[in-house]
Amino acid sequence: DAGVIQSPRHEVTEMGQEVTLRCKPISGHNSLFWYRQTMMRGLELLIYFNNNVPIDDSGMPEDRFSAKMPNASFSTLKIQPSEPRDSAVYFCASSLNYGYTFGSGTRLTVV
Amino acid sequence: SQQGEEDPQALSIQEGENATMNCSYKTSINNLQWYRQNSGRGLVHLILIRSNEREKHSGRLRVTLDTSKKSSSLLITASRAADTASYFCATDDGTASKLTFGTGTRLQVTL
DSSP states (O other), X not given: OOOOEEEOSEEEEOTTXXXXXXXXXXXXXXXXXXXXXXXXXXXXXXEEEETTEEEEOTTOOSTTEEEEEEETTEEEEEESSOOGGGXXXXXXXXXXXXXXXXXXXXXXXXX | OOSOEEEOSEEEEETTXXXXXXXXXXXXXXXXXXXXXXXXXXXXXXEEEETTOSEEEETTEEEEEETTTTEEEEEXXXXXXXXXXXXXXXXXXXXXXOEEEOOOEEEEEXX
């Protein structure tokens, strides 16, 4: 099993540009989570899906952030327009029951 | 806000010594989990302890849970340089549907 796959690993973009982060969860896992990690705020849950349906998006910072899960094997997190304060490492994780499997993350830098 | 708070924030020990990290949380839980994060990587699930358990072992790891004090500890025995990483506790929201991560303990094991 290749684990949770995230792309890209690194993204550098200019303020105001659209950014799309991608995630392929482990096959058979029914829950998918998007987290953001910064030194100041630690790990924050942005949104999670259960059986491809968004369950809780209360952690999404603002309307500039959106997430989709069109099928069980793919999810995207989009930021439009991006701002320097969005710079962070974004992690995707999936799970079946207990215990999350995390991807390697996408390090986003907005300049 | 962070559900779990780890203590200490940073810990430096020599190889062969034991490392103890503590976690406190605020609300009722179904289970508590511990994760490890190597620099620049995603989190890796280490161990889960259910709310009706008091102690659990896995290899060199020992986890305790005191629900009356809302606290848990992770003990790594006979530490190795390869144990150098950040360690996070994570608690569910009572429904086992999503995890909230603590602030983490940075463990440095020197030769």
